[in-house]
Amino acid sequence: GDSVTQMEGPVTLSEEAFLTINCTYTATGYPSLFWYVQYPGEGLQLLLKATKADDKGSNKGFEATYRKETTSFHLEKGSVQVSDSAVYFCALSSSSGNTPLVFGKGTRLSVIA
Amino acid sequence: EADIYQTPRYLVIGTGKKITLECSQTMGHDKMYWYQQDPGMELHLIHYSYGVNSTEKGDLSSESTVSRIRTEHFPLTLESARPSHTSQYLCASSFSTSPYEQYFGPGTRLTVT
Numbered sequence A: 001g002d003s004v005t006q007m008e009g010p011v012t013l014s015e016e017a018f019l020t021i022n023c024t025y026t027a028t029g030y031p032s033l034f035w036y037v038q039y040p041g042e043g044l045q046l047l048l049k050a051t052k053a054d055d056k057g058s059n060k061g062f063e064a065t066y067r068k069e070t071t072s073f074h075l076e077k078g079s080v081q082v083s084d085s086a087v088y089f090c091a092l093s094s095s096s097g098n099t100p101l102v103f104g105k106g107t108r109l110s111v112i113a
Numbered sequence B: 001e002a003d004i005y006q007t008p009r010y011l012v013i014g015t016g017k018k019i020t021l022e023c024s025q026t027m028g029h030d031k032m033y034w035y036q037q038d039p040g041m042e043l044h045l046i047h048y049s050y051g052v053n054s055t056e057k058g059d060l061s062s063e064s065t066v067s068r069i070r071t072e073h074f075p076l077t078l079e080s081a082r083p084s085h086t087s088q089y090l091c092a093s094s095f096s097t098s099p100y101e102q103y104f105g106p107g108t109r110l111t112v113t
Helices: none
Strands: A003-006 A011-014 A019-021 A023-026 A032-038 A044-050 A056-059 A062-065 A075-077 A086-093 A107-112 B004-007 B010-013 B019-025 B031-037 B043-051 B054-057 B076-078 B087-094 B108-112
Touching: A003 A086, A011 A019, A019 A107, A023 A032, A023 A086, A032 A062, A044 A062, B004 B087, B010 B019, B019 B031, B019 B087, B019 B108
Parallel strands: A011 A107, B010 B108
Antiparallel strands: A003 A023, A019 A075, A032 A044, A032 A086, A044 A056, A056 A062, A062 A075, A086 A107, B004 B019, B019 B076, B031 B043, B031 B087, B043 B054, B087 B108
């Protein structure tokens, strides 16, 4: 079945450092791909998405490109802030949408001043 | 901004009590989901519904039950709470059209003593 693998954390960075969180997937057909963010004590928020190969999703300085040849959707940000400290989840939806989203296990990011 | 609500936000209850966690959405989404989130952050799908009078069990075996009598409402019930039910419960909803992204509520933190 479909699956998502993302890098294990925790990831600790200094403010203004470059961030990469790796995400790879296994799926049949052409899934849509998502990154969600969860701040402490809250639910998940959709951060960005991409629906077809070579699409780039972007939001709040975060970017991820849908790479079908490497089955990847890595999250990047050029300069992180303390306020970016959160848990990040990579997810995919099947081409048909007949099954719920498949989530990765989450990566905790801590940004220190 | 997605409009999905969960009540209560926090609940502390004794063993053996019956509890219902409420989830409502005002977006007209036909699909709704319940997740249990463990302290290690991973999400576990416990129930989902693709429409009124339709419910399915998820990947994680759960002693809870759900109902879907109205499109906007998807309550989760525990007939007899146990300490092992202590967890964060997240409700989500989505449309049936691509790309099928889910919108999450703020969660209910349940503690069973």
